[in-house]
Amino acid sequence: MNFMLRGLLATSAIAVLTAAAGPAALAQSVTVAIGSEPSTLDPQLRDDGGERQVNDNIYETLMARTATGELVSGLAAEAPTQVDELTWEFKLRQGVTFHNGEPFNADAVVTSVTRVLDPANNSEQLGYFGTIASAEKIDDTTVRIITTGPDPILPSRMYWMKMIAPGYAANGDLAAAPVGTGPYKFVSWNRGTDIVLEANAEYWDGEPAIDSVTYRFIGEPGTRLSGLMAGELDIITNLLPEFTTSVPKFAAVPGLETSVFVLGTDNPIIAIPEVRKALNLAIDRQAMADSLFLGFATVAKGHHVNPAAFGFNDALESYAYDPDAARALIEAAGVAGETIHVYGESGRWLKDREQIEAVAAYWGEIGLVPEVHIEEFSQYLDTLMGDGPRPDSIFIANSNELLDADREASFIYHMDGAAASNSDAEMAAMIDEARITTDVAAREALYAEVFQKAHDLNYTVPLFNLQDIYGMSERMEWTPRPDAKLMIKEMSVTE
């Protein structure tokens, strides 16, 4: 009897333990909602949010960034060295293999660089790699990247270029079944519904904590929110500030985007420096940050460079709010009652229309007559970057994936920049020089000067450094990154 009782107890104990172990093992999988289904999982073709959110976990790059944004070596064993002005040498990490068993080596780097640059592939990522001419294998673990001109931000560029396996790139299906060196391996893509990845047990930096991740494609924000509340989802992106109080948990981090109005400095009224100054003084930015973003945005410090980017000028002050001074400037310039045209779009960036309308209202209060034009997105892109006349002011939430001030400087402040509205040749020359200066301190000093000048001349009306807000389930443990990457290996779940 005793024997039987013991046996029964032992069996029950095992059953209880197994039951307890079961959910614990299952708990290691998470579900992430992404706004749009990736169009392809080829990591070198698109510049597309959905693809990146998945592939960032499958593929790796020579350079990586820490969770706080610092550039560190990834698949490179150490920081690259410069052989001459046009040549950067990378030593590669040894013993790394792709998920299909292919070794990661110099051939893989050469293949990756050659493929993404090949015009036949028509990669949307070419904008990031425009300065790269070729890659050259020195030996199995040493590779050189050759640029078309001096390129100080080449290491940052290599944080964007994903490394592919040469054999698989030739014979496999990169678009539908990706193979990388990263912490997660591709499992399945159920078109229209989800993508599943599982942890790579052989990952060179140790197996990640979460065993598997499912990406669900949910475009409608209300449905994403419901999914989180119902416990079906663990992470949702782009949570509206208003909903931070209703979700189980949320996390916010300064993001890549800075909202700014670019001023058409050659247009009759905007050409007057005092008017531009008045446009900056007219806006109560803190009140807007509090009311529109409930504090999930910080007032930009006098320029639209991302604070996490190289070249950010920390010495600049945010423009003050002084409507009386602004009104006086407008009166003195003799332009009170004049119309200024305010261009923008709606729905592409968080609270874009609200920001545009609020700023227009502030400009109305200092005696100007703002006329707001909300355009359809492709029409707006034409206004922003087309060859037509420059608008008096145009709104953009400028992003900086490379986290280097070259992006903001050349895109908006340089007179030949795609979205620039000034014709300041002196400033353009400074930006050109900064772009090819490889001495880090000299380059930083040049940018400090460029942005100080742009600030003093009021070439733009910077508004906010926008935060990325994520909704999370109760069990998620994760601190979001400033580069908006959803790295599953940095997450864990409690339970």
Place this chain on the structure above:
Amino acid sequence: MGAFILRRMWQGLLVVLGVTLTVFVVTRLFTDPVALMLPLSASDGQRAAFAAQIGLDQPVPLQFLWFLGDLATLDFGQSLWQRRPAIEVVFERLPNTLMLIGAGLGFAMVLALPLGMVAALRPGGIVDRVTVSLGLLALSMPQFWVGLLLILIFAVQLKVLPTSGMGSPAHIILPALTLALSPLARLTMLVRSSMIDELNQQYVKTARSKGLGFRRILGVHALRNILISFLTLSGWELISTLAGYTVVVETVFAWPGLGLTAIQAIQRGDLFLMQAIVFSIALLIVIINLTLDIVFKLIDPRIRLN
């Protein structure tokens, strides 16, 4: 009958061609796929190369001629967004939409007949009044809102059904219900009012006086007489759902059907995929119309098809 079908097929073909031409012209006049597809930082050279690659550097009439040639082989070109043949995307997503519409409309049709008939038995009675009120309520609520409300009740609060996506049979319940609500209300109203009319007809009174059972009168004779209008309205519901209503429901429930894909194609300026979707839906609607005409003729041979 044969001549009629041939003529209707010819008319249908013209409709499909007309719709396709309209979409073709509109997408080229009012959108700039190059600006939509390439990133902000793309150079003018990259833009020109991309335009040449997808044939946008050619005159529009020439583009349309090529397009008509390709249409014969269902070649709509590569979807710019998915980078695979646009028609492949349509073939993949269409069954999901048809499944959702089938479930939703099937539910509405099956439920509308008994509901409408019961309400018609005692016009003005409590059952009738409740049915009419609920019907009006269902018709006045936008689908988007109904969908979110159902998610809130059954998925978020009660946690008995999934919020969105497709995977298990349970996933179809809420979207199908959302889709079914307005057609159910309209069909119930139709059955109710037609049945009230029928029950007041002389033949019903005659049949009853001859001792025929009320159930038989209702279920066979009266029902057959209202069937044509019931099927006509159901066909109309099917067409209007296919042409638009499913877009809202698929978006709210992240249901991977053709409606959601159409919205995504529009957002991404994927004009080749948009053309393929519009063409397929126009073709389906023409086929459904033709089928309905034939079915009506079979049910009631008195109907003149021309």
